[in-house]
Amino acid sequence: MKKVLFPCLSAIVLLISCSKDDPATNTPAADKYQSITTGNKWIYDVTTNPGTPTQSTVPDTVTTTATDTSVTLSGSSRSYRIFKHSNGDISDYYNITGNDYYRFQKIDLNGTLLQIEDLYLKDNQPLNTNWSQTLNLNLPGFPFAVPVTVTNTIIEKGSSRTVNGTAYTDVIAIKTDITSSGLPAGTIVTDIKTYYAKKVGMIEADYKVQISAASVDINTKTILKSATIQ
Numbered sequence: 001m002k003k004v005l006f007p008c009l010s011a012i013v014l015l016i017s018c019s020k021d022d023p024a025t026n027t028p029a030a031d032k033y034q035s036i037t038t039g040n041k042w043i044y045d046v047t048t049n050p051g052t053p054t055q056s057t058v059p060d061t062v063t064t065t066a067t068d069t070s071v072t073l074s075g076s077s078r079s080y081r082i083f084k085h086s087n088g089d090i091s092d093y094y095n096i097t098g099n100d101y102y103r104f105q106k107i108d109l110n111g112t113l114l115q116i117e118d119l120y121l122k123d124n125q126p127l128n129t130n131w132s133q134t135l136n137l138n139l140p141g142f143p144f145a146v147p148v149t150v151t152n153t154i155i156e157k158g159s160s161r162t163v164n165g166t167a168y169t170d171v172i173a174i175k176t177d178i179t180s181s182g183l184p185a186g187t188i189v190t191d192i193k194t195y196y197a198k199k200v201g202m203i204e205a206d207y208k209v210q211i212s213a214a215s216v217d218i219n220t221k222t223i224l225k226s227a228t229i230q
Contacts, residue, residue, distance in 0.1 A: 033123050033196040036081040036094055037230040040064040050221045060087035071104050080104050099124035127157045146182045163204050163223050168197035187212055200227050
């Protein structure tokens with residue numbers, strides 16, 4: 001949910017057209033790990049550099065709009081529901097196709113606009129299942145596209161987790177690793193874990209990414225304070 005520079009960093013050129021479209025899914029929210037019903041609201045605390053002298057926390061309210069956007073990639077289109085953030089002029093886009101959950105984002109990474117479509121969750125897969133996407137990333141300061149592989153792994157399934165004093169059940173935890181065959185070993189260092197609760201969606205995200213060659217150093221922790229799900 002919260003836009004925290006989602007780990008799938010890619011600069012694949014997307015042909016994007018926006019239009020009112022059919023809902024991205026009609027599956028009941030109670031059966032899913034994300035709801036895209038209009039009027040849903042999530043309130044998060046987003047902490048930058050947690051546990052350090054420069055730690056700072058800002059609130060972010062995420063609201064589901066009634067508008068869908070069509071995203072076309074390599075001749076294949078998906079309809080995404082638009083989510084708005086109160087923390088800046090930021091939007092996220094979500095699609096649920098069966099048991100697959102997609103997120104599309106536009107991210108300004110040190111002046112380079114990244115447009116990202118990511119399969120971030122598969123809710124019907126067993127523990128330790130992983131899936132990968134290899135993309136081309138235009139990193140700041142690089143004159144060429146760098147091949148980047150993003151691997152998501154289910155490290156918890158059906159577990160319980162307490163966040164901000166609220167106990168959640170049926171939690172799926174995803175670990176995300178980013179590697180590149182086009183960069184020296186150690187150039188990209190990641191520690192990314194995201195937790196999703198059934199019906200509620202994302203309840204917690206720990207996100208650390210360092211890309212030394214591109215002067216990228218991101219360290220954020222996002223926790224859900226409350227949610228209103230229609």
